[in-house]
Amino acid sequence: xxxxxxxxxxxxxxxxxxxxxxxxxxxxxxxxxxxxxxxxxxxxxxxxxxxxxxxxxxxxxxxxxxxxxxxxxxxxxxxxxxxxxxxxxxxxxxxxxxxxxx
Numbered sequence: 001x002x003x004x005x006x007x008x009x010x011x012x013x014x015x016x017x018x019x020x021x022x023x024x025x026x027x028x029x030x031x032x033x034x035x036x037x038x039x040x041x042x043x044x045x046x047x048x049x050x051x052x053x054x055x056x057x058x059x060x061x062x063x064x065x066x067x068x069x070x071x072x073x074x075x076x077x078x079x080x081x082x083x084x085x086x087x088x089x090x091x092x093x094x095x096x097x098x099x100x101x102x
Contacts, residue, residue, distance in 0.1 A: 011035065046083065049076045 015034050019026045043051075053076060056069050 046076070046080060049079060 012031060012035055016026060016031055019031065019034065024030065049072075053069065053072050056064050056072060060066050060069060
């Protein structure tokens with residue numbers, strides 16, 4: 001029984017180390033989820049962008065200027081606008097630009 005518990009503890013410590021090196025959020029819950037094989041929730045590009053901007057906002061005056069954050073927020077707005085476009089309108093615009101180059 002002790003050998004089994006030692007093996008479980010070793011696996012949990014290994015997962016903790018892998019997650020730390022991988023710059024993942026390490027909490028008891030995240031280690032447990034990885035341990036039991038619970039699927040990782042993937043984030044959308046917009047969600048990752050929003051998390052990034054929130055972290056930047058907390059670092060204004062320390063590592064970043066307000067104008068840098070404004071540029072990232074503008075970029076996020078453009079990404080959201082682009083993602084919201086139907087693919088047919090994107091293809092139509094590219095086709096129109098291509099024809100104008102000829």
